[in-house]
Amino acid sequence: MKIYAVLLFAVLLVGCSTYQNQKLNGLEKSETIDLSGKWLFRIGDDEKYSEFKLDEFGWVEIKVPSQWEKQGYNFDGIAWYRKHIQIPGYFKTKKIYLYLGKIDDNDRVYFNGELIGLTNGWTQERIYFIPNDLIKYDSDNVIAVRVEDKGLSGGIYDGPVMIISRDELWKFKNETKRLASEKEFNSVFLTVKIMDSLLTTGRLTSYLAFLSPKYRENEKTYTLWKRDLGQISDFLTQNRYSIDYVDFKVYHSPENDSVLVADYVRLIKDATGNLKFSDEQIKYFKYENGSLLEIGNRSRFFRAKFYSDWLKEERTFFVYLPPSYDIDISKRYPTLYLLHGYGGSDESWKYDNINTVVDSLIKIGKIVEMIIIMPDGDTSFYANTYDRKKMYEQYITDDLINYVDATFRTIPHRETRGIDGVSMGGFGAMSLGFKYFDKFISIGSMMGALEVPFERVKERKDIHGGDSLYWKSIQPTTIAQGLAKEHFDSLNIFFYVGDKDWLKDANIKMHEILKSKGIPHTFKIYPGEHNRDFWFSHFAENLVFHSNSFYKSKYVRIKEKLKTQ
Incomplete structure:
Protein backbone atom coordinates (compact mmCIF):
# COMPACT_ATOMS: atom_id res chain seq x y z
CA MET A 1 0.00 0.00 0.00
CA LYS A 2 3.00 2.31 0.46
CA ILE A 3 3.42 2.78 -3.30
CA TYR A 4 -0.25 3.76 -3.62
CA ALA A 5 0.13 6.40 -0.90
CA VAL A 6 3.26 7.84 -2.49
CA LEU A 7 1.68 8.03 -5.93
CA LEU A 8 -1.51 9.51 -4.53
CA PHE A 9 0.54 12.24 -2.85
CA ALA A 10 2.34 12.90 -6.14
CA VAL A 11 -0.93 13.20 -8.02
CA LEU A 12 -2.31 15.58 -5.42
CA LEU A 13 0.76 17.77 -5.97
CA VAL A 14 0.60 17.79 -9.78
CA GLY A 15 -3.05 16.96 -10.35
CA CYS A 16 -4.34 20.53 -10.51
CA SER A 17 -1.73 21.74 -12.98
CA THR A 18 -2.06 18.55 -15.03
CA TYR A 19 -5.82 18.88 -15.07
CA GLN A 20 -5.48 22.29 -16.72
CA ASN A 21 -4.26 20.47 -19.83
CA GLN A 22 -7.82 19.19 -20.25
CA LYS A 23 -8.86 22.53 -21.72
CA LEU A 24 -9.22 22.55 -25.51
CA ASN A 25 -9.99 26.22 -26.11
CA GLY A 26 -7.79 29.30 -26.27
CA LEU A 27 -4.78 27.79 -28.06
CA GLU A 28 -2.06 30.43 -28.14
CA LYS A 29 -0.24 29.01 -31.17
CA SER A 30 -1.26 27.10 -34.26
CA GLU A 31 -1.17 23.36 -33.78
CA THR A 32 -1.19 22.53 -37.49
CA ILE A 33 1.56 22.66 -40.12
CA ASP A 34 0.39 22.80 -43.73
CA LEU A 35 2.24 20.31 -45.94
CA SER A 36 0.41 20.97 -49.20
CA GLY A 37 2.35 22.30 -52.17
CA LYS A 38 5.71 21.16 -53.51
CA TRP A 39 7.12 17.75 -52.55
CA LEU A 40 10.03 15.80 -54.03
CA PHE A 41 9.04 12.89 -56.28
CA ARG A 42 10.74 9.92 -57.90
CA ILE A 43 9.39 7.00 -59.92
CA GLY A 44 10.77 3.58 -58.99
CA ASP A 45 11.36 1.68 -55.78
CA ASP A 46 14.37 1.62 -53.48
CA GLU A 47 14.19 1.13 -49.71
CA LYS A 48 16.92 3.74 -49.22
CA TYR A 49 14.40 6.39 -50.34
CA SER A 50 12.90 6.15 -46.85
CA GLU A 51 16.14 7.19 -45.13
CA PHE A 52 16.64 10.52 -43.38
CA LYS A 53 19.96 11.20 -45.09
CA LEU A 54 19.67 10.79 -48.85
CA ASP A 55 21.23 12.34 -51.92
CA GLU A 56 18.12 13.79 -53.57
CA PHE A 57 19.79 14.59 -56.88
CA GLY A 58 17.48 13.50 -59.70
CA TRP A 59 14.28 13.96 -57.70
CA VAL A 60 11.70 16.30 -59.22
CA GLU A 61 9.07 18.55 -57.69
CA ILE A 62 5.42 17.52 -57.67
CA LYS A 63 2.28 19.12 -56.30
CA VAL A 64 0.52 17.52 -53.32
CA PRO A 65 -2.35 16.77 -53.09
CA SER A 66 -2.96 15.82 -56.70
CA GLN A 67 -2.97 12.68 -58.83
CA TRP A 68 0.37 12.21 -60.54
CA GLU A 69 -1.35 11.59 -63.89
CA LYS A 70 -2.60 15.19 -63.80
CA GLN A 71 1.03 16.28 -63.64
CA GLY A 72 2.23 14.29 -66.62
CA TYR A 73 3.21 10.98 -65.00
CA ASN A 74 1.08 8.40 -66.78
CA PHE A 75 2.07 5.08 -65.25
CA ASP A 76 0.94 2.41 -62.80
CA GLY A 77 3.47 1.21 -60.28
CA ILE A 78 5.59 2.54 -57.42
CA ALA A 79 6.84 6.05 -56.72
CA TRP A 80 8.20 7.88 -53.68
CA TYR A 81 7.46 11.29 -52.18
CA ARG A 82 9.74 13.21 -49.79
CA LYS A 83 9.15 16.38 -47.77
CA HIS A 84 11.50 18.31 -45.46
CA ILE A 85 9.77 20.05 -42.56
CA GLN A 86 10.49 21.79 -39.26
CA ILE A 87 8.34 21.16 -36.19
CA PRO A 88 8.46 23.96 -33.58
CA GLY A 89 9.59 23.13 -30.06
CA TYR A 90 6.20 23.90 -28.51
CA PHE A 91 4.92 20.67 -30.09
CA LYS A 92 7.01 18.73 -27.53
CA THR A 93 4.07 18.76 -25.15
CA LYS A 94 1.59 17.67 -27.82
CA LYS A 95 0.37 14.41 -29.25
CA ILE A 96 0.68 14.94 -33.00
CA TYR A 97 -0.30 13.18 -36.20
CA LEU A 98 0.63 13.19 -39.85
CA TYR A 99 -2.57 13.65 -41.85
CA LEU A 100 -2.11 12.65 -45.50
CA GLY A 101 -5.69 12.73 -46.75
CA LYS A 102 -6.20 9.93 -49.28
CA ILE A 103 -3.68 7.99 -51.36
CA ASP A 104 -4.22 5.87 -54.48
CA ASP A 105 -3.69 2.96 -53.88
CA ASN A 106 -1.33 1.72 -51.12
CA ASP A 107 1.24 3.52 -48.98
CA ARG A 108 4.06 3.03 -46.51
CA VAL A 109 4.95 6.18 -44.55
CA TYR A 110 8.28 6.94 -42.88
CA PHE A 111 9.28 9.74 -40.52
CA ASN A 112 13.02 10.37 -40.25
CA GLY A 113 13.66 6.91 -41.65
CA GLU A 114 11.28 4.99 -39.37
CA LEU A 115 8.05 3.37 -40.55
CA ILE A 116 5.08 5.02 -38.80
CA GLY A 117 2.19 3.51 -40.74
CA LEU A 118 0.83 1.85 -43.85
CA THR A 119 -2.57 1.56 -45.50
CA ASN A 120 -3.97 -0.33 -48.49
CA GLY A 121 -6.87 1.00 -50.55
CA TRP A 122 -7.53 4.31 -52.28
CA THR A 123 -10.66 5.33 -50.33
CA GLN A 124 -9.11 5.28 -46.85
CA GLU A 125 -8.16 8.36 -44.85
CA ARG A 126 -4.50 8.37 -43.74
CA ILE A 127 -3.83 9.50 -40.15
CA TYR A 128 -0.53 8.39 -38.58
CA PHE A 129 0.72 9.09 -35.06
CA ILE A 130 4.25 10.53 -34.98
CA PRO A 131 6.24 9.17 -32.00
CA ASN A 132 7.83 11.99 -30.00
CA ASP A 133 11.21 10.27 -29.90
CA LEU A 134 11.47 10.44 -33.71
CA ILE A 135 10.96 14.20 -33.94
CA LYS A 136 13.85 16.66 -34.25
CA TYR A 137 12.21 19.79 -32.86
CA ASP A 138 13.19 23.12 -34.45
CA SER A 139 15.33 21.21 -36.93
CA ASP A 140 15.07 19.33 -40.22
CA ASN A 141 12.72 16.32 -40.39
CA VAL A 142 11.95 14.15 -43.42
CA ILE A 143 8.65 12.55 -44.37
CA ALA A 144 8.98 9.79 -46.99
CA VAL A 145 5.95 8.13 -48.57
CA ARG A 146 6.10 5.03 -50.76
CA VAL A 147 3.00 4.91 -53.00
CA GLU A 148 1.96 1.85 -55.00
CA ASP A 149 -0.64 2.44 -57.72
CA LYS A 150 -2.35 -0.74 -58.87
CA GLY A 151 -4.19 0.86 -61.77
CA LEU A 152 -5.96 3.97 -63.05
CA SER A 153 -4.98 7.11 -61.08
CA GLY A 154 -2.22 7.24 -58.48
CA GLY A 155 -0.62 9.45 -55.86
CA ILE A 156 -1.42 11.53 -52.77
CA TYR A 157 -4.57 12.85 -54.35
CA ASP A 158 -6.90 14.30 -51.70
CA GLY A 159 -6.10 16.64 -48.82
CA PRO A 160 -5.68 18.38 -46.61
CA VAL A 161 -2.09 17.31 -45.98
CA MET A 162 -0.69 18.47 -42.64
CA ILE A 163 0.92 17.91 -39.27
CA ILE A 164 -1.79 18.32 -36.66
CA SER A 165 -2.12 17.99 -32.89
CA ARG A 166 -4.66 15.61 -31.43
CA ASP A 167 -6.80 18.46 -30.05
CA GLU A 168 -6.85 20.21 -33.44
CA LEU A 169 -7.63 16.89 -35.12
CA TRP A 170 -10.69 16.48 -32.91
CA LYS A 171 -11.88 19.92 -34.03
CA PHE A 172 -11.08 19.23 -37.68
CA LYS A 173 -13.11 16.02 -37.61
CA ASN A 174 -15.89 17.60 -35.52
CA GLU A 175 -15.38 15.08 -32.74
CA THR A 176 -16.90 16.53 -29.58
CA LYS A 177 -15.43 15.16 -26.35
CA ARG A 178 -17.08 15.43 -22.94
CA LEU A 179 -14.00 15.98 -20.83
CA ALA A 180 -13.73 14.35 -17.42
CA SER A 181 -14.17 16.31 -14.22
CA GLU A 182 -11.10 17.07 -12.12
CA LYS A 183 -11.96 14.22 -9.75
CA GLU A 184 -12.43 11.78 -12.64
CA PHE A 185 -9.22 12.96 -14.29
CA ASN A 186 -7.16 12.50 -11.12
CA SER A 187 -8.63 9.03 -10.50
CA VAL A 188 -7.70 7.85 -14.00
CA PHE A 189 -4.30 9.56 -13.97
CA LEU A 190 -3.47 7.99 -10.59
CA THR A 191 -4.58 4.54 -11.78
CA VAL A 192 -2.40 4.77 -14.90
CA LYS A 193 0.63 5.86 -12.84
CA ILE A 194 0.13 3.04 -10.34
CA MET A 195 -0.25 0.42 -13.08
CA ASP A 196 2.85 1.64 -14.92
CA SER A 197 4.85 1.71 -11.69
CA LEU A 198 3.82 -1.87 -10.93
CA LEU A 199 4.73 -2.90 -14.47
CA THR A 200 8.21 -1.35 -14.34
CA THR A 201 8.94 -2.94 -10.95
CA GLY A 202 7.70 -6.42 -11.84
CA ARG A 203 4.75 -6.51 -9.43
CA LEU A 204 2.42 -8.25 -11.85
CA THR A 205 -0.08 -9.73 -9.40
CA SER A 206 -0.83 -6.25 -8.10
CA TYR A 207 -0.96 -4.94 -11.68
CA LEU A 208 -3.60 -7.49 -12.66
CA ALA A 209 -5.79 -6.30 -9.78
CA PHE A 210 -6.41 -3.14 -11.84
CA LEU A 211 -7.49 -5.13 -14.90
CA SER A 212 -11.11 -6.20 -15.37
CA PRO A 213 -11.57 -10.00 -15.79
CA LYS A 214 -13.64 -9.05 -18.86
CA TYR A 215 -10.82 -6.92 -20.28
CA ARG A 216 -10.62 -6.98 -24.08
CA GLU A 217 -8.61 -4.67 -26.31
CA ASN A 218 -9.68 -5.68 -29.81
CA GLU A 219 -8.62 -9.34 -30.06
CA LYS A 220 -6.53 -9.28 -26.88
CA THR A 221 -8.44 -10.67 -23.90
CA TYR A 222 -7.52 -10.69 -20.20
CA THR A 223 -6.03 -14.17 -20.62
CA LEU A 224 -3.85 -13.17 -23.58
CA TRP A 225 -2.72 -9.96 -21.89
CA LYS A 226 -1.83 -11.89 -18.72
CA ARG A 227 0.18 -14.34 -20.84
CA ASP A 228 2.30 -11.57 -22.40
CA LEU A 229 2.64 -9.40 -19.30
CA GLY A 230 5.76 -11.06 -17.91
CA GLN A 231 7.77 -10.51 -21.08
CA ILE A 232 6.81 -6.82 -21.21
CA SER A 233 7.60 -6.28 -17.54
CA ASP A 234 10.96 -8.07 -17.82
CA PHE A 235 11.97 -5.81 -20.71
CA LEU A 236 11.15 -2.68 -18.68
CA THR A 237 12.70 -3.81 -15.40
CA GLN A 238 15.90 -5.25 -16.87
CA ASN A 239 16.59 -2.00 -18.72
CA ARG A 240 15.58 0.07 -15.67
CA TYR A 241 13.12 2.02 -17.78
CA SER A 242 10.63 4.48 -16.33
CA ILE A 243 7.42 5.84 -17.83
CA ASP A 244 6.30 9.43 -18.26
CA TYR A 245 3.42 11.08 -20.11
CA VAL A 246 2.70 13.86 -22.60
CA ASP A 247 -0.63 15.54 -23.38
CA PHE A 248 -2.67 13.42 -20.98
CA LYS A 249 -6.41 13.86 -21.59
CA VAL A 250 -9.38 12.05 -20.04
CA TYR A 251 -12.87 12.13 -21.55
CA HIS A 252 -16.10 10.15 -21.47
CA SER A 253 -16.52 7.55 -24.20
CA PRO A 254 -19.04 8.74 -26.83
CA GLU A 255 -20.44 5.20 -26.99
CA ASN A 256 -20.77 4.70 -23.21
CA ASP A 257 -20.73 7.69 -20.89
CA SER A 258 -19.77 5.55 -17.89
CA VAL A 259 -16.46 4.66 -19.55
CA LEU A 260 -13.53 7.05 -19.05
CA VAL A 261 -10.92 7.22 -21.83
CA ALA A 262 -7.28 8.14 -21.14
CA ASP A 263 -5.63 9.51 -24.29
CA TYR A 264 -1.92 10.39 -24.16
CA VAL A 265 1.63 9.77 -25.33
CA ARG A 266 3.66 7.32 -23.24
CA LEU A 267 7.36 8.13 -22.91
CA ILE A 268 9.79 5.32 -22.06
CA LYS A 269 12.97 6.72 -20.47
CA ASP A 270 16.22 5.12 -19.35
CA ALA A 271 17.79 5.44 -15.90
CA THR A 272 19.40 8.77 -16.83
CA GLY A 273 16.11 10.24 -18.03
CA ASN A 274 16.86 10.02 -21.75
CA LEU A 275 13.89 9.29 -24.00
CA LYS A 276 14.23 5.85 -25.61
CA PHE A 277 10.76 5.14 -27.04
CA SER A 278 7.33 6.70 -27.22
CA ASP A 279 3.95 5.40 -28.29
CA GLU A 280 0.31 6.35 -28.55
CA GLN A 281 -1.89 5.22 -25.68
CA ILE A 282 -5.69 5.14 -25.52
CA LYS A 283 -6.94 3.26 -22.45
CA TYR A 284 -10.48 2.63 -21.23
CA PHE A 285 -11.57 2.59 -17.57
CA LYS A 286 -14.81 1.87 -15.77
CA TYR A 287 -15.96 1.41 -12.20
CA GLU A 288 -16.77 -2.24 -11.54
CA ASN A 289 -17.90 -3.23 -8.03
CA GLY A 290 -16.64 0.09 -6.70
CA SER A 291 -13.13 -0.15 -8.22
CA LEU A 292 -11.81 1.76 -11.23
CA LEU A 293 -10.52 -0.94 -13.61
CA GLU A 294 -9.02 -0.94 -17.08
CA ILE A 295 -11.52 -2.70 -19.34
CA GLY A 296 -10.00 -2.38 -22.83
CA ASN A 297 -11.84 -0.77 -25.72
CA ARG A 298 -14.20 -3.75 -26.10
CA SER A 299 -14.53 -2.73 -29.72
CA ARG A 300 -16.75 -4.88 -31.88
CA PHE A 301 -15.45 -3.54 -35.20
CA PHE A 302 -11.69 -3.25 -35.48
CA ARG A 303 -8.55 -4.07 -37.40
CA ALA A 304 -6.34 -6.97 -36.30
CA LYS A 305 -3.10 -8.41 -37.63
CA PHE A 306 -1.27 -11.71 -37.66
CA TYR A 307 1.69 -13.38 -39.34
CA SER A 308 0.90 -15.51 -42.38
CA ASP A 309 3.29 -18.44 -42.79
CA TRP A 310 2.19 -18.94 -46.39
CA LEU A 311 2.76 -15.31 -47.42
CA LYS A 312 5.71 -14.94 -45.04
CA GLU A 313 4.58 -11.51 -43.86
CA GLU A 314 2.29 -9.76 -41.41
CA ARG A 315 -1.26 -9.33 -42.69
CA THR A 316 -4.23 -7.28 -41.52
CA PHE A 317 -7.93 -8.05 -41.39
CA PHE A 318 -11.04 -6.35 -40.06
CA VAL A 319 -13.23 -8.03 -37.48
CA TYR A 320 -16.90 -7.65 -36.60
CA LEU A 321 -18.03 -9.15 -33.28
CA PRO A 322 -21.73 -9.59 -32.38
CA PRO A 323 -23.50 -7.60 -29.62
CA SER A 324 -23.39 -10.35 -26.98
CA TYR A 325 -19.66 -11.11 -27.39
CA ASP A 326 -18.58 -9.37 -24.17
CA ILE A 327 -21.78 -10.16 -22.28
CA ASP A 328 -21.79 -13.96 -22.50
CA ILE A 329 -18.11 -14.93 -22.59
Missing part, protein backbone atom coordinates in the same frame (compact mmCIF):
# COMPACT_ATOMS: atom_id res chain seq x y z
CA SER A 330 -18.95 -18.64 -22.86
CA LYS A 331 -20.89 -18.28 -26.11
CA ARG A 332 -19.42 -19.21 -29.50
CA TYR A 333 -20.48 -18.00 -32.94
CA PRO A 334 -20.57 -18.96 -36.65
CA THR A 335 -18.13 -17.08 -38.88
CA LEU A 336 -18.52 -15.33 -42.22
CA TYR A 337 -15.44 -14.48 -44.31
CA LEU A 338 -16.07 -11.36 -46.40
CA LEU A 339 -13.73 -10.52 -49.31
CA HIS A 340 -13.26 -6.99 -50.68
CA GLY A 341 -13.14 -5.91 -54.31
CA TYR A 342 -10.29 -4.87 -56.61
CA GLY A 343 -8.49 -1.76 -55.36
CA GLY A 344 -10.06 -2.08 -51.92
CA SER A 345 -8.68 -3.47 -48.68
CA ASP A 346 -9.84 -4.91 -45.39
CA GLU A 347 -10.55 -1.32 -44.31
CA SER A 348 -13.06 -0.83 -47.13
CA TRP A 349 -15.75 -2.48 -45.02
CA LYS A 350 -15.12 0.06 -42.27
CA TYR A 351 -15.93 2.94 -44.59
CA ASP A 352 -19.03 1.11 -45.80
CA ASN A 353 -20.17 0.87 -42.14
CA ILE A 354 -21.27 -2.72 -42.61
CA ASN A 355 -21.28 -3.18 -38.83
CA THR A 356 -24.41 -1.02 -38.55
CA VAL A 357 -26.19 -3.18 -41.12
CA VAL A 358 -25.30 -6.39 -39.28
CA ASP A 359 -26.25 -4.95 -35.88
CA SER A 360 -29.64 -3.80 -37.15
CA LEU A 361 -30.46 -7.20 -38.68
CA ILE A 362 -29.47 -8.98 -35.47
CA LYS A 363 -31.55 -6.56 -33.41
CA ILE A 364 -34.74 -7.27 -35.36
CA GLY A 365 -34.11 -11.01 -35.41
CA LYS A 366 -33.45 -11.36 -39.14
CA ILE A 367 -30.07 -13.06 -38.70
CA VAL A 368 -28.24 -15.04 -36.04
CA GLU A 369 -25.30 -13.47 -34.25
CA MET A 370 -22.09 -14.12 -36.15
CA ILE A 371 -18.44 -13.11 -36.32
CA ILE A 372 -17.37 -11.54 -39.62
CA ILE A 373 -13.74 -11.64 -40.79
CA MET A 374 -12.64 -9.29 -43.60
CA PRO A 375 -9.09 -10.05 -44.79
CA ASP A 376 -6.87 -7.88 -46.96
CA GLY A 377 -6.44 -9.62 -50.29
CA ASP A 378 -4.51 -6.88 -52.14
CA THR A 379 -5.44 -7.13 -55.85
CA SER A 380 -4.63 -10.84 -55.91
CA PHE A 381 -8.05 -12.22 -56.93
CA TYR A 382 -7.40 -14.41 -53.85
CA ALA A 383 -5.53 -16.84 -56.10
CA ASN A 384 -2.07 -18.38 -55.87
CA THR A 385 0.39 -16.80 -58.28
CA TYR A 386 1.73 -18.68 -61.28
CA ASP A 387 5.22 -18.89 -59.75
CA ARG A 388 3.76 -20.04 -56.39
CA LYS A 389 5.60 -17.25 -54.57
CA LYS A 390 2.35 -15.78 -53.24
CA MET A 391 -0.01 -18.42 -51.87
CA TYR A 392 -3.12 -16.35 -51.27
CA GLU A 393 -5.43 -19.37 -51.20
CA GLN A 394 -3.61 -21.00 -48.29
CA TYR A 395 -3.25 -17.62 -46.58
CA ILE A 396 -7.06 -17.49 -46.35
CA THR A 397 -8.06 -21.14 -45.98
CA ASP A 398 -5.20 -22.24 -43.73
CA ASP A 399 -3.38 -19.42 -41.93
CA LEU A 400 -6.28 -17.04 -41.40
CA ILE A 401 -8.95 -19.59 -40.50
CA ASN A 402 -6.63 -21.29 -38.00
CA TYR A 403 -5.68 -17.97 -36.41
CA VAL A 404 -9.29 -16.78 -36.18
CA ASP A 405 -10.50 -20.05 -34.65
CA ALA A 406 -7.68 -19.92 -32.08
CA THR A 407 -8.18 -16.25 -31.22
CA PHE A 408 -11.94 -15.64 -31.26
CA ARG A 409 -14.84 -17.65 -29.89
CA THR A 410 -15.88 -19.19 -33.19
CA ILE A 411 -17.69 -22.48 -33.68
CA PRO A 412 -14.80 -24.10 -35.57
CA HIS A 413 -16.79 -26.30 -37.93
CA ARG A 414 -17.47 -26.28 -41.66
CA GLU A 415 -21.24 -26.07 -41.14
CA THR A 416 -20.82 -22.76 -39.28
CA ARG A 417 -18.42 -21.08 -41.69
CA GLY A 418 -19.35 -19.13 -44.83
CA ILE A 419 -17.56 -17.03 -47.45
CA ASP A 420 -18.77 -14.12 -49.58
CA GLY A 421 -17.38 -11.17 -51.51
CA VAL A 422 -17.86 -8.19 -53.80
CA SER A 423 -16.62 -8.14 -57.42
CA MET A 424 -13.04 -9.49 -57.14
CA GLY A 425 -14.15 -10.73 -53.72
CA GLY A 426 -16.91 -12.70 -55.45
CA PHE A 427 -14.21 -14.28 -57.63
CA GLY A 428 -12.36 -15.25 -54.44
CA ALA A 429 -15.44 -16.47 -52.58
CA MET A 430 -16.55 -18.74 -55.43
CA SER A 431 -13.10 -20.11 -56.25
CA LEU A 432 -12.08 -20.70 -52.62
CA GLY A 433 -15.52 -22.02 -51.70
CA PHE A 434 -15.47 -24.54 -54.55
CA LYS A 435 -11.84 -25.64 -54.20
CA TYR A 436 -11.85 -25.82 -50.41
CA PHE A 437 -15.39 -27.06 -49.94
CA ASP A 438 -14.39 -28.80 -46.71
CA LYS A 439 -13.93 -25.36 -45.12
CA PHE A 440 -17.23 -23.63 -45.96
CA ILE A 441 -20.92 -24.50 -45.92
CA SER A 442 -22.21 -21.36 -47.67
CA ILE A 443 -20.84 -19.41 -50.64
CA GLY A 444 -22.08 -16.00 -51.74
CA SER A 445 -21.11 -13.49 -54.41
CA MET A 446 -22.18 -9.88 -54.96
CA MET A 447 -21.74 -8.80 -58.62
CA GLY A 448 -18.82 -11.23 -58.69
CA ALA A 449 -16.03 -11.21 -61.26
CA LEU A 450 -16.75 -14.87 -61.96
CA GLU A 451 -14.89 -14.90 -65.27
CA VAL A 452 -12.49 -12.13 -66.31
CA PRO A 453 -11.07 -12.08 -69.87
CA PHE A 454 -7.29 -12.41 -70.02
CA GLU A 455 -7.05 -9.21 -72.08
CA ARG A 456 -8.38 -7.17 -69.16
CA VAL A 457 -5.58 -8.37 -66.87
CA LYS A 458 -2.86 -8.94 -69.44
CA GLU A 459 -0.43 -6.73 -67.52
CA ARG A 460 -0.94 -8.63 -64.25
CA LYS A 461 1.98 -10.98 -64.85
CA ASP A 462 2.58 -11.01 -61.10
CA ILE A 463 -0.50 -13.25 -60.94
CA HIS A 464 -0.57 -15.28 -64.16
CA GLY A 465 3.05 -15.03 -65.33
CA GLY A 466 1.84 -14.12 -68.81
CA ASP A 467 0.23 -17.55 -69.17
CA SER A 468 -3.36 -17.19 -70.41
CA LEU A 469 -4.05 -20.88 -69.76
CA TYR A 470 -3.10 -20.48 -66.11
CA TRP A 471 -5.37 -17.45 -65.84
CA LYS A 472 -8.24 -19.43 -67.35
CA SER A 473 -7.62 -22.33 -64.95
CA ILE A 474 -8.19 -20.16 -61.86
CA GLN A 475 -11.48 -18.65 -63.07
CA PRO A 476 -14.46 -19.62 -60.86
CA THR A 477 -16.39 -20.75 -63.95
CA THR A 478 -13.52 -23.05 -64.97
CA ILE A 479 -13.26 -24.49 -61.47
CA ALA A 480 -17.02 -25.11 -61.30
CA GLN A 481 -17.04 -26.74 -64.75
CA GLY A 482 -14.32 -29.19 -63.74
CA LEU A 483 -15.96 -30.45 -60.54
CA ALA A 484 -18.37 -33.37 -60.23
CA LYS A 485 -21.85 -32.84 -58.80
CA GLU A 486 -20.93 -34.77 -55.64
CA HIS A 487 -18.34 -32.12 -54.88
CA PHE A 488 -21.13 -29.61 -54.23
CA ASP A 489 -23.13 -31.80 -51.84
CA SER A 490 -24.52 -29.75 -48.92
CA LEU A 491 -23.03 -26.48 -50.25
CA ASN A 492 -25.41 -23.51 -50.18
CA ILE A 493 -24.79 -21.08 -53.06
CA PHE A 494 -26.25 -17.59 -53.61
CA PHE A 495 -25.15 -14.92 -56.09
CA TYR A 496 -26.51 -11.98 -58.06
CA VAL A 497 -25.51 -9.33 -60.58
CA GLY A 498 -26.90 -6.13 -62.09
CA ASP A 499 -28.65 -6.13 -65.46
CA LYS A 500 -26.28 -3.39 -66.68
CA ASP A 501 -23.12 -4.89 -65.15
CA TRP A 502 -20.29 -5.79 -67.55
CA LEU A 503 -19.95 -9.02 -65.53
CA LYS A 504 -23.56 -10.08 -66.13
CA ASP A 505 -22.65 -12.66 -68.80
CA ALA A 506 -20.02 -14.26 -66.54
CA ASN A 507 -22.60 -14.64 -63.77
CA ILE A 508 -25.15 -16.10 -66.17
CA LYS A 509 -22.48 -18.54 -67.36
CA MET A 510 -21.89 -19.66 -63.75
CA HIS A 511 -25.64 -20.11 -63.31
CA GLU A 512 -25.82 -22.27 -66.46
CA ILE A 513 -22.86 -24.42 -65.36
CA LEU A 514 -24.40 -25.12 -61.96
CA LYS A 515 -27.82 -25.70 -63.51
CA SER A 516 -26.42 -28.18 -66.05
CA LYS A 517 -24.86 -30.19 -63.22
CA GLY A 518 -28.09 -30.21 -61.22
CA ILE A 519 -26.52 -28.23 -58.38
CA PRO A 520 -29.04 -26.34 -56.20
CA HIS A 521 -28.30 -22.61 -56.01
CA THR A 522 -29.99 -19.22 -56.03
CA PHE A 523 -29.12 -16.73 -58.77
CA LYS A 524 -30.73 -13.33 -59.32
CA ILE A 525 -30.40 -10.46 -61.77
CA TYR A 526 -31.41 -7.10 -60.32
CA PRO A 527 -31.62 -3.66 -61.96
CA GLY A 528 -28.27 -1.94 -61.54
CA GLU A 529 -24.68 -1.41 -62.57
CA HIS A 530 -21.29 -2.49 -61.22
CA ASN A 531 -20.93 -0.10 -58.31
CA ARG A 532 -21.10 0.24 -54.55
CA ASP A 533 -24.71 1.43 -54.47
CA PHE A 534 -25.82 -1.76 -56.21
CA TRP A 535 -24.20 -4.35 -53.96
CA PHE A 536 -24.78 -2.40 -50.77
CA SER A 537 -28.51 -2.17 -51.45
CA HIS A 538 -28.66 -6.00 -51.52
CA PHE A 539 -26.04 -6.74 -48.84
CA ALA A 540 -28.66 -7.67 -46.24
CA GLU A 541 -29.80 -10.54 -48.50
CA ASN A 542 -26.34 -12.08 -48.31
CA LEU A 543 -26.34 -11.87 -44.53
CA VAL A 544 -29.76 -13.50 -44.32
CA PHE A 545 -28.62 -16.23 -46.73
CA HIS A 546 -25.58 -17.13 -44.62
CA SER A 547 -27.57 -16.85 -41.40
CA ASN A 548 -30.17 -19.31 -42.70
CA SER A 549 -27.36 -21.67 -43.65
CA PHE A 550 -25.77 -21.40 -40.20
CA TYR A 551 -29.11 -21.89 -38.50
CA LYS A 552 -29.42 -25.35 -40.03
CA SER A 553 -26.39 -26.38 -37.98
CA LYS A 554 -27.11 -28.05 -34.66
CA TYR A 555 -24.44 -25.88 -33.06
CA VAL A 556 -26.39 -22.70 -33.79
CA ARG A 557 -29.95 -24.03 -33.74
CA ILE A 558 -29.75 -25.42 -30.21
CA LYS A 559 -27.37 -22.61 -29.16
CA GLU A 560 -24.80 -25.13 -27.98
CA LYS A 561 -21.88 -23.60 -26.09
CA LEU A 562 -18.79 -25.48 -27.13
CA LYS A 563 -15.96 -26.00 -24.70
CA THR A 564 -12.72 -24.15 -25.39
CA GLN A 565 -10.60 -26.23 -27.73
